[in-house]
Amino acid sequence: MKRDLTKIRNIGISAHIDSGKTTLTERILFYTKRIHAIHEVKGKDGVGATMDSMELEKERGITIASAATYCEWQQHEVNIIDTPGHVDFTIEVERSLRVLDGAVLVLCSVGGVQSQSITVDQQMKRYRVPCIAFINKCDRSGANPARVIEQLRGKLGHNAVPLQMPIGLESNFQGVVDLIDMKAVYFDGPHGEVIRYEDIPASLRSEAERQREELIDQASAFSDELTDAILEERKITREMIITALRSGTLKRQITPVVMGSAYKNKGVQKLLDTVTELLPCPAEVENSALNLDEHEAPVVLSSNDHDPVVALAFKLEDGPYGQLTYIRVYQGTIAKGSTIVNIRSGKKIKVGRLVRMHADQMEDIDVIPAGYIGALFGVECSSGDTFVSPGLNLAMTSMYVPEPVISLAIVPKDNKAQINMSKALSRFTKEDPTFKCHVDGETNETIIAGMGELHLDVYVERMRREYGAEVTTGNPRVAYRETITQRADFNYIHKKQTGGAGQYGRIAGYIEPTSDGEFIFENSITGGAIPTQYIPACEKGFRQSLAKGPKLEFPITGIKVVINDGAYHPVDSSDMAFQAAARGAFRDAYLRARPVVHEPIMKVVIESPTEFQGPVMALLNQRRGMIVGAQDEGTMCVVEAQVPLAEMFGFSTVLRSATQGKAQFTMEFALYRQVPTGIAEKIAEEIAARKKNAA
Amino acid sequence: MLKKDLILRNPLRQMGYEHEDIIPEGGFGAVLARAGVGKTALLVQFALDTMLRGKRVLHVSLLDPVNKVDLWYRELLGRLAAQYQVGQIRTVWEEILPLRFIMTFKVEGFSVPRLRERMNDLMEQGIFHPDMIILDGLIFDEKSLPVLVELKKMVAGMAMRAWFTVHIHRQVRVDVDGKPEPLLPADDLFNVALLLVTEGNEMHIRDLKSDQNSSPRPVLILDPATMLIKQTAAVAF
Numbered sequence: 001m002k003r004d005l006t007k008i009r010n011i012g013i014s015a016h017i018d019s020g021k022t023t024l025t026e027r028i029l030f031y032t033k034r035i036h037a038i039h040e041v042k043g044k045d046g047v048g049a050t051m052d053s054m055e056l057e058k059e060r061g062i063t064i065a066s067a068a069t070y071c072e073w074q075q076h077e078v079n080i081i082d083t084p085g086h087v088d089f090t091i092e093v094e095r096s097l098r099v100l101d102g103a104v105l106v107l108c109s110v111g112g113v114q115s116q117s118i119t120v121d122q123q124m125k126r127y128r129v130p131c132i133a134f135i136n137k138c139d140r141s142g143a144n145p146a147r148v149i150e151q152l153r154g155k156l157g158h159n160a161v162p163l164q165m166p167i168g169l170e171s172n173f174q175g176v177v178d179l180i181d182m183k184a185v186y187f188d189g190p191h192g193e194v195i196r197y198e199d200i201p202a203s204l205r206s207e208a209e210r211q212r213e214e215l216i217d218q219a220s221a222f223s224d225e226l227t228d229a230i231l232e233e234r235k236i237t238r239e240m241i242i243t244a245l246r247s248g249t250l251k252r253q254i255t256p257v258v259m260g261s262a263y264k265n266k267g268v269q270k271l272l273d274t275v276t277e278l279l280p281c282p283a284e285v286e287n288s289a290l291n292l293d294e295h296e297a298p299v300v301l302s303s304n305d306h307d308p309v310v311a312l313a314f315k316l317e318d319g320p321y322g323q324l325t326y327i328r329v330y331q332g333t334i335a336k337g338s339t340i341v342n343i344r345s346g347k348k349i350k351v352g353r354l355v356r357m358h359a360d361q362m363e364d365i366d367v368i369p370a371g372y373i374g375a376l377f378g379v380e381c382s383s384g385d386t387f388v389s390p391g392l393n394l395a396m397t398s399m400y401v402p403e404p405v406i407s408l409a410i411v412p413k414d415n416k417a418q419i420n421m422s423k424a425l426s427r428f429t430k431e432d433p434t435f436k437c438h439v440d441g442e443t444n445e446t447i448i449a450g451m452g453e454l455h456l457d458v459y460v461e462r463m464r465r466e467y468g469a470e471v472t473t474g475n476p477r478v479a480y481r482e483t484i485t486q487r488a489d490f491n492y493i494h495k496k497q498t499g500g501a502g503q504y505g506r507i508a509g510y511i512e513p514t515s516d517g518e519f520i521f522e523n524s525i526t527g528g529a530i531p532t533q534y535i536p537a538c539e540k541g542f543r544q545s546l547a548k549g550p551k552l553e554f555p556i557t558g559i560k561v562v563i564n565d566g567a568y569h570p571v572d573s574s575d576m577a578f579q580a581a582a583r584g585a586f587r588d589a590y591l592r593a594r595p596v597v598h599e600p601i602m603k604v605v606i607e608s609p610t611e612f613q614g615p616v617m618a619l620l621n622q623r624r625g626m627i628v629g630a631q632d633e634g635t636m637c638v639v640e641a642q643v644p645l646a647e648m649f650g651f652s653t654v655l656r657s658a659t660q661g662k663a664q665f666t667m668e669f670a671l672y673r674q675v676p677t678g679i680a681e682k683i684a685e686e687i688a689a690r691k692k693n694a695a
Numbered sequence: 696m697l698k699k700d701l702i703l704r705n706p707l708r709q710m711g712y713e714h715e716d717i718i719p720e721g722g723f724g725a726v727l728a729r730a731g732v733g734k735t736a737l738l739v740q741f742a743l744d745t746m747l748r749g750k751r752v753l754h755v756s757l758l759d760p761v762n763k764v765d766l767w768y769r770e771l772l773g774r775l776a777a778q779y780q781v782g783q784i785r786t787v788w789e790e791i792l793p794l795r796f797i798m799t800f801k802v803e804g805f806s807v808p809r810l811r812e813r814m815n816d817l818m819e820q821g822i823f824h825p826d827m828i829i830l831d832g833l834i835f836d837e838k839s840l841p842v843l844v845e846l847k848k849m850v851a852g853m854a855m856r857a858w859f860t861v862h863i864h865r866q867v868r869v870d871v872d873g874k875p876e877p878l879l880p881a882d883d884l885f886n887v888a889l890l891l892v893t894e895g896n897e898m899h900i901r902d903l904k905s906d907q908n909s910s911p912r913p914v915l916i917l918d919p920a921t922m923l924i925k926q927t928a929a930v931a932f
Contacts, residue, residue, distance in 0.1 A: 630813065631760060632798070
């Protein structure tokens with residue numbers, strides 16, 4: 001394995017669904033000679049693109065899991081993480097961005113900056129990932145790279161600097177003009193593998209010169225040498241421009257834009273050149289970990305091979321040979337036979353087989369040095385775990401994991417399915433922190449929970465296909481919550497005298513709503529009305545009450561409990577007695593605190609041709625949606641709304657039929673909001689009916 | 696109670712206009728200023744005041760995307776609440792949010808028939824019926840008079856009020872009454888025109904045109920730090 005860190009690029013390819021990123025990755029692997037044939041997503045040859053390693057992804061034509069792969073280009077080693085485009089799998093995208101040093105934002109030259117591109121861009125900003133933009137599908141009817149560049153500036157606020165301009169567009173798309181070298185570049189051969197440089201066509205010459213001047217002007221802000229050369233009218237070299245552009249890109253103050261058509265095999269090699277020239281190597285990115293010995297104070301990691309190991313497991317996959325753990329090493333070197341510690345579990349692990357992945361094929365390696373991405377075999381861990389050398393107590397920054405908003409009951413068909421289902425669930429919950437499962441104590445059903453309908457659908461499908469677990473699913477259930485809207489006092493005595501030792505505890509105080517969802521417990525007791533040793537029991541009693549609200553049995557959030565008085569009995573008081581008193585006090589006060597039900601509200605963004613704007617808004621309105629705004633984009637419009645999740649089931653089918661299949665939407669959790677009274681009554685009826693059935 | 700606090704403490708109440716909406720039904724109002732002085736901020740405060748009084752506002756922007764316009768509202772409501780120490784602003788926000796609809800167009804894609812079509816989509820389906828419309832970013836030049844006349848008809852027909860931002864340049868010419876050139880051809884259409892001017896470190900809000908008799912009223916300024924309207928002790932005539 002080569003060890004020149006400056007020649008390493010860890011990149012991600014992120015984009016809106018159907019922007020062609022899987023096709024692009026496939027072409028990259030072809031040109032870098034990692035594969036020797038090209039397959040399309042949903043290919044007629046029935047093979048599917050190489051990065052879509054899961055059978056299900058091949059069938060649906062979407063990328064679900066981020067398969068990591070590596071390739072070589074111009075003496076550089078490029079590790080690519082293919083990321084999912086659907087919002088339901090956003091945690092995958094975020095996890096990928098955490099381990100990347102740079103990214104390629106793929107944009108469709110027809111669709112431009114779409115809603116998912118905006119979400120992905122926000123994520124990139126959060127993790128400060130420098131990026132370059134690739135405007136794909138320049139061969140499509142309606143292609144307009146100039147408009148996409150404008151959108152990059154206007155919608156995403158990027159300082160987009162085109163490094164190329166197209167030669168022809170739509171069906172006449174022939175190649176690109178390289179504005180740095182001032183050459184026309186054509187891609188010949190059956191798969192565009194032969195690059196031909198020519199003079200710029202006369203008709204494009206003046207426009208190319210104007211754009212080059214603009215490019216140099218933008219780049220000069222990041223290089224004194226380039227500025228001096230301009231002022232002194234010296235020759236401007238390629239190196240000067242590249243150095244300046246690189247400096248701007250690394251600071252995220254410039255987004256270089258290249259273009260082409262991956263499907264038509266045009267422009268991909270130039271994109272690879274841009275990746276190696278302008279995106280950072282691992283040493284140029286500052287990574288930090290949390291020092292657990294010093295109250296999680298951040299520690300900057302060195303990216304030095306010889307320092308103690310710090311690595312992050314960012315992806316798990318269950319293969320035919322056991323669990324495969326994708327890791328990124330930030331500091332030190334993980335070598336075969338060395339010992340590392342999983343910080344979460346404290347377990348020491350002797351490193352066995354190390355591999356480098358190319359989608360679902362693998363290559364054995366001996367070491368994974370700092371800055372590299374590789375995979376460990378047979379290591380028991382969860383996604384997001386940190387591995388370190390023995391003696392270190394560092395953890396990589398924990399990632400924000402949103403709470404699930406939707407759940408589904410699943411019932412295995414037979415005993416075999418039951419066993420396989422358990423195996424699958426155990427794997428999935430480890431792979432994906434947003435996917436959770438539990439057994440309902442009352443109905444004894446297994447409940448799976450996640451971030452959206454499609455998210456759960458995919459896992460149910462994977463259970464069937466990968467684990468042979470046939471399951472039937474119930475109706476999706478929304479994760480409602482209860483909370484209170486006003487303060488209510490309590491003064492409750494728990495007294496039981498039924499022979500033997502009695503139980504006695506009195507608790508007084510009040511409950512009130514809080515603005516954030518957290519539970520706050522405050523002890524304002526003075527004078528020892530309740531002895532200190534019973535206070536934790538009081539808190540425990542209140543916490544137990546939060547699991548299931550007395551109103552509709554949903555979890556309770558946003559409550560502050562203050563206890564300010566009470567009484568005890570020297571013989572009959574106990575932890576049990578005060579826990580029971582707390583539960584009684586809560587029940588008593590809760591119903592007087594005007595409890596309400598909250599439901600998850602989703603941010604829904606619909607992109608549709610303008611002529612369907614009316615029907616789209618009507619659909620949202622029918623679903624209790626609140627339309628925040630409508631953005632007119634010429635032939636297309638973007639409608640943004642907040643819609644209760646409960647109303648969004650089956651929305652994709654309805655939207656398709658209302659817009660002749662021309663609209664698409666994305667959805668992500670936004671906030672919890674109070675359910676209107678009429679709906680709350682309906683929910684109460686449904687729950688009562690469900691309980692009756694269960695009984 | 697919280698909403699009432701915010702309404703009562705709003706310095707707009709002190710401006711001395713007869714209507715709480717400043718302009719009558721079917722009327723036009725304009726805020727004139729140079730770029731970056733705070734035209735949008737001022738109009739968003741008018742809009743927030745209207746929403747707090749339970750009326751609906753359609754914000755049409757030819758400049759910014761929906762998210763950016765939304766941010767103006769969130770920021771300014773947050774700052775208003777902080778200035779008057781009103782708590783639980785999230786509840787207020789949730790309550791007034793359904794009273795606002797943002798529509799954005801590209802300058803070149805905007806036309807009155809197109810706006811009317813969009814508004815009909817909203818009103819006929821009972822989704823949103825605005826009481827006030829804000830048009831931010833409309834270009835005022837010699838060609839804009841027919842557009843404004845058409846808009847006037849639409850606004851009157853839909854029983855709304857309309858506010859416009861008018862961008863003026865540093866070297867803009869003014870008539871004898873001090874009205875800047877961009878507004879002159881359409882002057883008759885406007886009931887109220889406010890000019891935002893920089894005076895030292897402050898931005899003063901001046902009446903260029905008003906329906907009212909010229910009675911003394913407090914000078915309002917736009918605080919450059921918060922972009923909120925505040926009142927000074929001085930009195931303008």
